[in-house]
Amino acid sequence: MTREDFYVGLLLAAGFGATLWGALSFQYGSELAPGPGFAPVWLSVLGIALALTIAVTARRGAAAGGEAAERIEVDRGGLYRVAVTLAGLAAMLFLVTYLGLALSVLVFLLFLTLAVQRLPALTAIGASVATVCVIYLLFVRFLGVPAPAGPLGF
């Protein structure tokens, strides 16, 4: 357990609290037969208990100066790269409607390799184009997956 686990525990407890709140609106069932709300209620309660145990264990460990006093060192540059990649993936999903699946994936891979990974231009373009070509042939041509088409017809 690390110091950050305290916050993760609280976050999980809040999440399970929200699911419990939602579960209370489901039919719990009778004494003889559980209904749709039975499992979500009990899972949420158990989840809250577990999450709080994680938070308390992490906090007590930190207070005792033991293993939990350690902090996870976060590399800000790395975190930025991941955030940008996730934003690129979200943008790709948005672009599918306009460009089609193959072209959107190609745009995303070019963005990933050129802007995030900073590969040499030729390598980045080669890897991205080759990947999309092979995937398109495999899934769309060979397996017959009806992928959304873009303005170029694929």
Added chain:
Amino acid sequence: MEISDLLLGFSIALEPQNLFFAFLGVFLGTIIGALPGIGPSAGVAILLPLTFGMAPATAMIMLAGIYYGAMYGGTITSVLINTPGESASVMTTLDGYQMALKGRAGAALGIAAIGSFIAGTIGTLLLMLAAPPLAELAIRFGPPEYFALMVLGLTTLASLTGTSMLKGLAMAMVGLMLGTIGIDVLLGAPRYTFNNINLLDGLDFLPVAVGLFAIGELLFNIYRPVRAEPIKAKLRGLLPTRQDWRDSRGGILRGTAIGFFVGMLPGAGATISSFLAYATEKKVSKHPERFGTGAIEGVAAPESANNAASSGALVPLMALGIPGSGTTAVMLGALTLYGMQPGPLLLSTHPEVFWGLVASMYIGNVMLLILNLPLAPVFASILRIPYSILIPVIMGIALFGVYSVENSLFNVGVTIVFGGIGFVMRIYGYPPAPLVLALVLGPMLERALRQSLQMSLGSVDIFFTRPASAIILALAILAVLLPLLSWMRSRRPSEIVAD
């Protein structure tokens, strides 16, 4: 088991397309295993969409090939770059890399291939002998026993995976909660659907699995790029010498036995079995001081164990319909996607799937041996491809694959979201396997629980008055309590110091 069953299996496994897909499975599995960061769970999840349109037997033959092929592939990375390709190869790094430094990389890879072949073949034989009687026994199980079995699977996986049992259990709870999304299994009421039509059928396991196992891992590699250079060693002397063989044969057999039986236990799997096999080998050795300095039996035992474990893990999957690991959870999900009902009746209703798989594993292990002895240098050369180039390739296949399952962009979105969650889990040490297993088992577990309570008119006594469910639940409680007790015992001295 009758000989006609096995003959049926071979008649299926020897069909040209099944031979081809078994070969493709072990070939791709070896590559996946060799790539650091992409383990068998991610490999099976990413390549699962390629199997749609295949007969279920063919698809399972290919997926199983990827699974046990990856077990061997991990060795190449462990030996040549001192980085395990997947968690089951961690122990192989200790002596495998030392052997490579001494110019014996070829011998390390050779004994791993031979040990894997022997273990895989014996493991398949044991799978063939163990699964049918277990399935016959399980036919008599009712909902309470099934509920207990699934609880055992989840608790053991949660308590044995990752660095903290609490984290594993929390992830299993998140998976179970996600499993409640969608139309209620018995009464048809929508739960947590937020009026979104895509959620009525529940959250598909594949986008979640690909997100957590594959995209999350790729994001982690973007966060902290892999910079591993394989050592420049010529792979000579792949066949073991007489002395190598004398040193390793005991380890191979012990590793096989440990691997198969530990692999059968829900949650334990290939990683734990390779740890146990290595520890056992060191304990029985007359020269334990050689371990860690390049002892060939330190490679042979864990490599045999992780291959036998992949056969052992198929026993509960095929006989009970209950997976014990992340990879077998994905395979169970695959069975349901092919329209099959996993469980003890699978062996009688679809004998071609089980027996075709068993026969193909005999053939696949031979293919693996033939592939890996002469082609070890070729697989090793894959390690020279920069990982930065493989990231867009794997990401592209994963995204297209997830879309192709249901032609759903919503599923691609789910994959991206769980990719982000998987990355955060990776950073903070929260294991993804219990979450995926719980998501797959969740609806079955809830159905079994509610049916049991309906049978007993709401009394939980039903779980403790039926001997089989009582024993299985007692084991599940032990699975949680034992690590907890050992953790508390290990904590005590530090607390005394702190006080």
